[in-house]
Amino acid sequence: MADQTINVPQLLLIILLGGLAIRYFYFGAAAEGTGGSNVGRTSAHNVRAREADVETVQQMFPQVPRRSIMWDLQRNGGNVAATTERVLSGRGLETPPPSFQPPLPVQSAPVSTATSNSTSKPLQPDLITRYNLRDKIGSEQEFNEDGQRKGWSQNKGERQVLMQRRKEEMILAARRKMEAKVKAEGSLAKPGI
DSSP states (O other), rough: OOOOOOHHHHHHHHHHHHHHHHHHHHHHHHTTTTHHHHHHHHHHHHHHHHHHHHHHHHHOOOTTHHHHHHHHHHHHTTTTHHHHHHHTTOOOOOOOHHHHHOOOOOOOOOOHHHHHHHSSSOOOHHHHHHTTTTHSSSSSOOOGGGOOSSSSSSSSHHHHHHHHHHHHHHHHHHHHHHHHHHHHHHHHHHOOO
């Protein structure tokens, strides 16, 4: 009678009780609220992280409503890549239901109204400043006049120079287009005064 064996139902009972004990000891305190300050800190951190994710997607796609971004991030578990892919694929984001109430952003300290405007959005340099194109704004030069090759070069340095020139050309072309648009809107507004 020294042969004692454990049968399958006993083994399953031991595993179940072990899992419940581990869950109670490691996760029970946060669920019961005994670690209230820790739980509050974690949820505030999660809200800030979610706000950062929303801000990231909003910077990439300013035409997409912020509420739709929040709804999509909540639905897919905060996956920024999935939300970005959904917008890029042309499917667009679903409009959130009227019952969806996004969480309010958490402020760490009260800020006066005079400084809240300057701290609400960090100052990002524009593309002209970021890529040092101030000296090229006035000159209406075209980059293709340099006699650059139409094909793709085998030299890595030449390819980098070519790509840099194309990037600068695109930035300056976008600036010229935006300036023309602003002038056109300004000229339409003046006669109606």
